[in-house]
Amino acid sequence: MSDALLTVEDLCVDYVTERGWLRVVDKVSFEVQPGEIMGLAGESGSGKSTIIQAILRVLKAPGVITGGTVRFDGKDVLALDKRGLRGLRWCDISLVCQSAMNALNPVITIGEQLGDAIEAHEGVRRSQALVRARELLELVGIEGSRVHAYAHELSGGMRQRVVIAMALALRPRLVLMDEPTTALDVVVQKEILQQIIRLRRELGFAVIFITHDLSLMFELCTHVGVLYAGRLVEHAPSQALFERPMHPYTLGLMRSFPDLHGEGDDLVGVPGNPPDLWKPPKGCRFHPRCPQAFADCSTRAPQLRALVGHRHAACHLVDQVDQLDQLDQLDQVDQEESP
Ligand SMILES: Nc1ncnc2c1ncn2[C@@H]1O[C@H](COP(=O)(O)OP(=O)(O)O)[C@@H](O)[C@H]1O
Ligand SMILES: [Mg+2]
Structure with a gap:
């Protein structure tokens, strides 16, 4: 029925x-299509990293996947044995995280590190693997001659580019990026991310991307999912979400970001703190902080519901709005969106 690359x-x-x-990810569902860049937004502790690690089955103890399914290209990821997982990681799905650049091996050259990965997985000869290593470095904007360099001879930005080259080495179809450039300065960060987006166009991989920088997320992602206290509260095409967030939490999150809605906007943000996951609020988890909450919100948990324009939201308010009125409004937005 669906040709999604990843189905969670x-x-x-x-x-x-x-x-x-402690339940930290609670019945989260979404799909990623081939070539899509999905951003995951939400306050710190909302479960973004946990979801990404669960998808690749690299959750660190004491994390346990307690329910649901993850399918990649038809494969049941949660049922894979060790051998299946070895095939999945790097070849099908790779991961780049914030601290990855510090995990490069300091005693062998970056060319050897890249070459090792290619040689081990693709069974090519050493000389061929080194040629590929050079090409990969050039792909991420590093001179091929730097294959002979050691990690400590490179700047932070260069090291992170090397890590990205490694993540792309085996031509995966999905690249998971958990704040991949947060440790770098803003200019380098943006440059690297724009390069990834360009590469994605050339190589055709899909991306799940986590960043604290919402304006960067809207700029780079084709779709955005918003998490609140372990639940997905909204999921929509990036442009649609940017123009008309449906969930009050998404709106609050966007309003707490200076760059999103031009000058002069007050940074209202989301007052209060995320809930204690040991005793999350009944009903909608966001209701104690929601400026628009009404009686239902504290008793019944809203379900993530499909709306027009490929939007999804979990909010009683959205459910309550007169459907016709809502469709009208969304259609207008969608018409403006289409080229
Ligand atoms: N090892 C752990 N033991 C207990 N709770 C954890 C552990 N790691 C993460 N958590 C909790 O899981 C929740 C989700 O964390 P995480 O996925 O890292 O969030 P995010 O990436 O959105 O900041 C948080 O409430 C965090 O406190
Ligand atoms: Mg995280």
């Missing part, structure tokens, strides 16, 4: 602690 359905993840099992 009702994913649940718990951390097993001395106090008991």
